[in-house]
Amino acid sequence: MPSPAAPVDASEPPEAPRQPRPSVGARERRETERLIADWEAETRRLGLALALMTLDASVITGPKWAHRFIIAVSPIIEDSSFLFYGAGFAALLTLPERPDQSAPMVAQLPGRHVPVFTRGCIAATLRSVPVRIEGTVLREDCRQEFYRAAFIAVGSEPHRQQRLVFGAFNCRLAERRG
Helix, strand or coil: CCCCCCCCCCCCCCCCCCCCCCCHHHHHHHHHHHHHHHHHHHHHHHCCCCCHHHCCCCCCCCHHHCCEEEEEECCCHHHCEEEEECHHHHHHCCCCCCCCCCCCHHHHCCHHHHHHHHHHHHHHHHCCCCEEEEEEEECCCCCEEEEEEEEEEECCCCCCCCEEEEEEEEEEECCCCC
């Protein structure tokens, strides 16, 4: 490969500029920020709080939904359950392809992520704005795992016993230094 100062032969095509690949951290942030941007666009379009009925079921299994989820939040947070989650979300958390809607979410999640999801669901149902959560958890193999998540309460009926939370989650292992 020629040095940057070397002349270029006119018959050779110019080398394409190198585009930095997005880091895993950028992908994590992009998943949660894309969810929030989509939610904001829908609420502007509809002029009211996003409702489950406004979600396009035809794209719910597509790549846009890979890291997204919908949780039925119960008054007793430990009884909340997944209604839906994408394939990427399931793979990250070693969950089955389809959620078991009869089992509590806390029984399905890896223990290290239970506080993230319970805290996110509680915060989302108490606020009328998207909730962003990020941090690290310690895995069973003593490695650090970075995560980012967004939680949004769906609908605006504060007196309902069961609420819905729409969200996105992504994580990655910290690189070992050695």
